[in-house]
Amino acid sequence: MDLIKENNAALLSVAPMMDWTDRNCRMVHRMLSRRALLYTEMVTAQAIIHGERGRLLDYDAVEHPLALQLGGSEPALLAEATRIASDWGYDEINLNVGCPSDRVQSGCFGAVLMTMPQLVADCVQAMQKVSPVEITVKCRIGVDDQNPEEVLPAFIALMRDSGVRRLSIHARKAWLQGLSPRENREIPPLDYPLVHRMKAQFPDLHLSINGGIASMDEVRGHLQVMDGAMVGRAAYHQPWDILGQADLLWGDEPTFTNPFDAAIAMRPVIDAHVTNGGRLHQFGRHMLGMFHGRPGARGWRRLLSEGASKATDRASALAVYDAALAEVAAGAEAA
Template structure:
């Protein structure tokens, strides 16, 4: 896969607004769809473990469409040698950035000693990113929490950033919540621990040399702009971008001054060639349209659009007739 020219600051400019890595959601079809909505925002893969890259089906795990650039690969792991090997392998795929997950609170992650549990071991994280940087042709970044369990974020977060940055990382995406490794499910860990945006803003003031993006509970572009105005370098949208992807249609104009602006309907039309290629290669329609259900959120006909795609896109042989029927529902209700 070809590399875009990211010489003007790597993916840092694209990280002004990014879509968070989300398990079971930000797969290649989701990212290709989001790229239809925004040309500039940085997109992230779902987390892939280093062991999966080394031992698993690499094309299935790492392939993506060339239109997705700028796109970052998020890796999970806690062994420097394993992570370095995964980075070496992934280099052939031409991702624009490699990100280490130090934020995921899932049980399967904790059991493997990676994700948010690594907040307890900043020296290990530093060793991991040093090994990754030694073999990576692109920037290595870190996504973390503000702390875990009984840690005091005001104490542990600056110490964590200092320790990890000593290994050469200067870009961090910080989920502004603690993770509780005992007692909360991954879903609860995204909702129950209180958000502390001021602490993340304070980290940027304290470490002006770092590029810091904020993540967690951000619901729209107005809120994203307010956070950028407080001095942060980037905002990472998670569930809001997934459930209401039309948010991304305004992003290029607001954050990069790119006036291209297209409508949600135009985005569907632009996305048709990608869908056609997927269907021609034997793919199923619902593998793509499941990521498109929220596109017309809040508009007349949105319920009909969702219903048609939910009920019919999973059927064998489903094709553009289903997409057209869903669009017809929209038009009928909007009339």
């Protein structure tokens, strides 16, 4: 079954974020939403071909629907990485044409590819030839001095002509020189109206909007126009606020009625993880914002951030987690 098309998982997705959306993070997010489409961190084609494939590509089956994001700019290498990754059973493979970091630019991929649209077309076509699942693209509205009003529709048209049927568009330019990756996520102004116009111009494509979306109210607003909304930092820093009620978008009842019950449900997952040699902080760092804005949130964050890295065995890890839960329970009772 094609989970993306069957369930329209791309209605809401969590953006691929380097150093954040690892498999432990995705387990937390999947606990909160059965429906949202999750993305891996970007993995380079070279790493998959030459690196430790299990470490890079393994995931838990409960993470579906799950997309793999690839980085690269050489069609043959991307095709080979796609062929290798197809054995892992991802629901989608996505090409990164939006990341502005220095290490991405030095490899001639990510946002710099907005200046080489024909190369992107060659890449996706090479990937499509060997992929059993859909190849998608995540892009910016332009880079540097490009005029997004001209560049973006031309880019989307070329992607459509190359067989791409689904794109996620970060509604900001990327500045390849002079801004850090963090500044590129904040300083270039958002241009939601331009991305909205792309949906009117390309009604046959599935287009998701990304960039600066900070609440479910904003998600619902964009979905009045767009086919999908992709949320990044807000889903990471406030996972319950974004994903806790997300399944309502599909007409499904949420799994949990409050973040405390979700955190309780994570306890056996964490127990299994530390029992098998993992560390609490590998989950805890992704859960610091679970109680954002709620009573006990400060104590929860303090205990997880300070205690998780010191917990060296199962007993101490669960003791720290239980103490953090107790902080939230006490805060709720006091409120």
